Amino acid sequence: MRSLGFIVFVILFLFVLDAYLWWSLKKTLYMGWYRWLIPLSSLILLTSFYFVFKRAGEGGHNAIYSLNFIVGLTFGIVIAKILMVTVFFVEDVVRVALYVGEQFSSRGHTELVGRRAFVRNLSLAVASVPLAGTLWGITRGKYHYMTNRMDLYFEDLPEAFDGFKVIQFTDFHAGTFDHPSEVARGLELLQKEEGDVIVFTGDAVNNRSEELEPFVYMWKRLHAKYGKFSILGNHDYGHYISWDSETDRIENLQKLFDYQKEAGFDLLRNQHRVIEKEGSKLALIGVENWGNPPFPQYGDLDKAMDGVPADCFKILLSHDPDHWEKVRQHPEKIGLTLSGHTHGAQFGVDIPGWKWSPIKYRYKRWLGLYDEDERYLYVNRGFGFLGFPGRVGMRPEISVFTLRKGARKSI
Known part of the structure; x- marks a missing residue:
């Protein structure tokens, strides 16, 4: 209605x-x-x-x-x-x-x-x-990929992870792509960064798991020394189309899990993985989608962090940046949260000293790096596109974070 x-x-x-x-x-x-x-x-x-x-x-x-x-x-x-x-x-x-x-x-x-x-x-x-x-x-704009590289400094980062490289892409929206060779080129740019980990922060598809099938072999080619990790976004659950039954929707979701596993991605559903390096530990924490209504709230941060060693440096993967209001108030400090979801509205301006998009009137944190309460949030503008089949002023993005041990630098 x-x-x-x-x-x-x-x-x-x-x-x-x-x-x-x-x-x-x-x-x-x-x-x-x-x-x-x-x-x-x-x-x-x-x-x-x-x-x-x-x-x-x-x-x-x-x-x-x-x-x-x-x-x-x-x-x-x-x-x-x-x-x-x-x-x-x-x-x-x-x-x-x-x-x-x-x-x-x-x-x-x-x-x-x-x-x-x-x-x-x-x-x-x-x-x-x-x-x-x-x-x-x-x-042209929708496949005009950009690689956004940045060094992030943390005083509590273990020495062993100084120089550790995290590569993020998000909001793939496989069902909207109309030029697979351009998609492959974008993923090749990602692979050239030679990250220690690759993370995907949700919305692999628009609705149906079959959308991802033609691109599984491209995801499979991606390689990172310490693994590839992913989470779910609001579109991945299949809530935006009608199904004959709830069983069909769940089966569709399970098939998406299978495709990601086939591509070599470790899907974190309110779970975490601990990466060890030279005796030190870094925890990658992944929650299911958590957004303000009407978006689903399946994310459970407490469950995802259950069992994370206290001495771990923590990175959270959470699709919707609205979740960060709760994340930054959590008693356990999470140094870096990586999100997507907004796409930067696929339209706007992002130049040094000024960024604007109509999406800013919907989301308090909608693009780029935010530093609050000695915690970082980064909102990636997305790899794909949805609705409007293009991008104007908001290029599709691959984010590359090099973790550095040292005093925080103002942004």
């Missing part, structure tokens, strides 16, 4: 958006046959999303490039239309304000100021920016 309400809202929103834009452009621009592109783009977007969800519901698990392209392009057009309407709306507010002011003036002028061609041209120029960005994002 909630989904139906959302669909109705989207349809009404697009109808109002298109009607307002049609009316606004009609005032300053001769509109030939191309005026029909305004509602047609919305219709194509809705239709393409319908086929995406229909395929998922019927068991389709391999993305189609043409369908991804159409979804991405029409989504970009809708964003462009929203910006155009915003420009026109601001002008209309000014026009109405001037008109009302004239009614109370001694001049008694009663005509509403006409729409200006300058504003129309400005709206078209503003709209071209997201449209160009969208085209880049759906063709």
Whole structure:
């Protein structure tokens, strides 16, 4: 019922958006046959999303490039239309304000100021920016991988682990990939970092375990001296599609476990593993997904830490960064927590001194490194993509952490 309400809202929103834009452009621009592109783009977007969800519901698990392209392009057009309407709306507010002011003036002028061609041209120029960005994002940006390397200093890190390298990737979302060779190239970049451990922090698939099957051999090629570890994300449980029975959903989840095991990943489900090096110990702790509603809360940190030696340096794998509110208050100090989930909204700005994305209004900690209570949280922007089949300003990421023993450095 909630989904139906959302669909109705989207349809009404697009109808109002298109009607307002049609009316606004009609005032300053001769509109030939191309005026029909305004509602047609919305219709194509809705239709393409319908086929995406229909395929998922019927068991389709391999993305189609043409369908991804159409979804991405029409989504970009809708964003462009929203910006155009915003420009026109601001002008209309000014026009109405001037008109009302004239009614109370001694001049008694009663005509509403006409729409200006300058504003129309400005709206078209503003709209071209997201449209160009969208085209880049759906063709190149989604596979424009970046490797983010950083040294993290800890006073309580055992000497033996000074220089220990942890590689993180997250939010694979196998079912959305439409170019497997590009995915392979990204994973090759990861392997070239030669990490001591490789960790995957959840959302291997969108819904169905079969999505991962074509990529298992790629995951299998990854190698790290002390092993490969993974956890589950909210999408991995299969809660976002309908199943014939709960048994079918559980079987789907078990198959995902089997694929990860075949790929050589040690899946931590509220568990930990202790890595020993030269007599010192480091604990990798993995919890199941724990997020604020509506996301599932299967994570049990106390259970995962049960039996962890007191003298261990601790690293936590937890998919959702909202979990960190509880993690940093835990009586056992966890030096580093690695998360994903947000994708950086797959759209935004991340330059030295400034990072912004609309996702920041949903998550307090949504991208990069956070240092609170002498604990670090790192939120990776994700390896794959979901929903919008592209990335604009938020490149897919491989994170490489080199642990250093020493005084903490400000970030």
